[in-house]
Amino acid sequence: MKRYLVSRFAGMLVVMALVATLVFFITRLAPGDPAAIMLGDQATAADIAKLRAAYGLDKPLPVQFAYWLSELAQGNLGQSIFLQRPVTQALAERAEPTFFLTLFSIVIAALIGVPCGIVAAVWRGKPTDQVFSGFAMLGASVPSFWLGLVLMQIFAVGLGWFPVAGYGDPGVPLSARLHHLVLPSIVLGVVNSALILRFTRASMLDVLGDDHIRTARAKGLSEARVILRHALRNALIPVLTVLGLTFALLIGGAIVTETVFGLPGVGNLVVSAVLRRDYPVIQGALLVIAGLYVLINLAIDLLYLVVDPRVKY
Helix, strand or coil, rough: CHHHHHHHHHHHHHHHHHHHHHHEEECCCCCCHHHHHHHHCCHCCCHHHHHHHHHCCCCHHHHHHHHHHHHHHHCCCCCCHHHHHHHHHHHCCCCHHHHHHHHHHHHHHHHHHHHHHHHHHCCCCCCHHHHHHHHHHHHHHHHHHHHHHHHHHHHHHHHCCCCCCCCCCCCHHHHHHHCCHHHHHHHHHHHHHHHHHHHHHHHHHHEEEEEEEEHHHHHCCHHHHHHHHHHHHHHHHHHHHHHHHHHHHHHHHHHHHHHHHCCCCHHHHHHHHHHHHHHHHHHHHHHHHHHHHHHHHHHHHHHHHHHHHCCCC
């Protein structure tokens, strides 16, 4: 196990180094000058050059890259050009809505996808299986922004049960702010439950035909015990994998939903930074998301040992 963890952390460092390199140079391939965008159309060439020099944008790319790496080595993600504050602080201010939105969405997706996948596998070929399989295809096909607008029109505008948009004032209680996340969490949960349902169904079907399942039934065990204790436990590894990947993707992939519901999350911050060519924010946000992605993958791999003791590293 120790050797495995050392090798994984070494691999994570290599991945993060590649991500940092790609993010730095790709952001600068996009057309547009952050200094010109920040100063506006009326700025003179001298004003733009002065601002570029103030932020080190006039230096060669290798020099800028080396300086950024030295800052990263000290735990500093840089200074936002437009927000005039450290990137770490800007991300921390936007982290709460994105974190809770991701957490609630993956819980909803798991509560829908896993039980429905189990039922669809147990009643394979029956009307119940066809209904859940149809739901999975529909969920995978429906755009999240369209579903968000429909739910907003029904439950926010029509019934008035939930806020239309926003995240509430910073001074309101946390419960009031979380109330704004109900509809966007349902949107992301329903859309992402489709993939979880399909993986759960396929994994359960692979296990239900194994010899140990027939043996368990021959011993007279109840069907619920056979399904939940013997079949589901052996089918959990693929399900855990897709849950972990979905959770990681939701952290950085809820941009559309955050935009529809006007949530001040990390997704909106990244979109604004891209439009403004705020390089430090783009680089810092993508680097943090990549770091969370590899950490979640490592956590899922370690959970394999809990689910199936036969797994060896």
